[in-house]
Amino acid sequence: MRIDIITIFPDYFAPLELSLIGKARAAGILDIRLHDLRSWTHDRHNTVDDTPYGGGPGMVMKPEPWGEALDAVAGAPEPGGAAGPGAVPRLVVPTPSGTPFTQERAKRLSEEPWLVFACGRYEGIDSRVAADAARRMPVEEVSIGDYVLAGGESATLVIVETVSRLLPGVLGNAESAVQDSFAAGAMENLLEGPVFTKPARWRDLEVPPVLLSGDHGAVDRWRRHEALRKTARNRPELLRALAEGGMAGLDRTD
Numbered sequence: 030m031r032i033d034i035i036t037i038f039p040d041y042f043a044p045l046e047l048s049l050i051g052k053a054r055a056a057g058i059l060d061i062r063l064h065d066l067r068s069w070t071h072d073r074h075n076t077v078d079d080t081p082y083g084g085g086p087g088m089v090m091k092p093e094p095w096g097e098a099l100d101a102v103a104g105a106p107e108p109g110g111a112a113g114p115g116a117v118p119r120l121v122v123p124t125p126s127g128t129p130f131t132q133e134r135a136k137r138l139s140e141e142p143w144l145v146f147a148c149g150r151y152e153g154i155d156s157r158v159a160a161d162a163a164r165r166m167p168v169e170e171v172s173i174g175d176y177v178l179a180g181g182e183s184a185t186l187v188i189v190e191t192v193s194r195l196l197p198g199v200l201g202n203a204e205s206a207v208q209d210s211f212a213a214g215a216m217e218n219l220l221e222g223p224v225f226t227k228p229a230r231w232r233d234l235e236v237p238p239v240l241l242s243g244d245h246g247a248v249d250r251w252r253r254h255e256a257l258r259k260t261a262r263n264r265p266e267l268l269r270a271l272a273e274g275g276m277a278g279l280d281r282t283d
C-alpha cells in the first residue's frame with residue numbers, strides 16, 4: 030500500500046520509522062511518503078493560513094498550497110478525463126467534523142492500494158480543497174473521536190497504524206492468529222477481558238486457575254464471560270447494541 034501524508038509538520042511522523050510499521054516499510058509492504066505543505070507556498074513567509082471569511086476566531090488553511098500539493102501528490106487533473114485505473118488515490122481528511130473512524134472502516138481502508146492524508150491545522154482547511162479534490166478522487170472526512178485535537182497529524186498516525194496492522198504480512202503469525210479468532214468469533218464487538226502471563230503467582234496475585242487448567246472449552250467460556258463483564262462495565266452501550274441485534278452473542282452466557 031502507498032500512503033502519502035501532506036502536513037506542515039513532517040517531523041511529527043518520525044514514529045512511523047519504528048516497530049511494526051517501520052518493519053513493514055523496510056519490507057516494502059508499506060510505501061509511506063511525507064510531504065511538507067509549505068513547499069507549495071510561494072511567499073517569503075511560506076504562509077499556509079489566513080483569516081476566515083465571515084469572521085470568527087482562529088485561522089483557516091489557504092486553498093492554493095493545498096490545491097498544488099494535491100495536484101503534485103495525487104496526480105494533476107486531466108483535461109476532460111479521469112486518471113487511469115489504479116492511479117487514483119483515496120483522500121482522507123482527518124477532522125473532528127468527519128464521520129467516525131472504526132475498525133470496520135480501517136479494514137475497508139486497508140483494502141485500498143493508495144491513501145493520501147491531508148493534515149489540517151488551525152480551524153481546518155478551506156472547504157473548496159475537498160470539493161475540488163472530490164472531482165477527481167474519492168474523499169473521506171474522518172473523525173477519530175468526539176474531542177478536538179490540535180491538528181490532523183495525530184489522527185493520521187492513529188489511522189495509519191490501525192490500517193497498517195491489517196495489511197497482509199505486517200503482523201507476526203501469533204498476533205494475526207489472535208486477530209483471526211476475533212474476526213471469525215462471536216467475541217466481535219466485545220471488549221477483550223483481562224490477560225495474564227508467567228509467573229502464575231506474582232506478589233500475592235494469582236492467575237485465574239481456569240487459565241492453567243488446559244481445558245480449552247472452559248478457557249473460552251471464561252474469556253467470554255470476562256469480555257461481557259468488561260464490556261458491561263466500560264462500554265454498556267455496546268452490549269445494548271448486541272442485545273438489539275436479536276440477543277446475538279448473549280445467548281452463550283452462563
Ligand code: ADE
Pocket residue numbers: 123124125171172173174175176177178179180181184
Ligand atoms: N483533528 C482535530 N480533531 C480531530 C479528531 N477528533 N479526529 C480527526 N481529526 C481531528
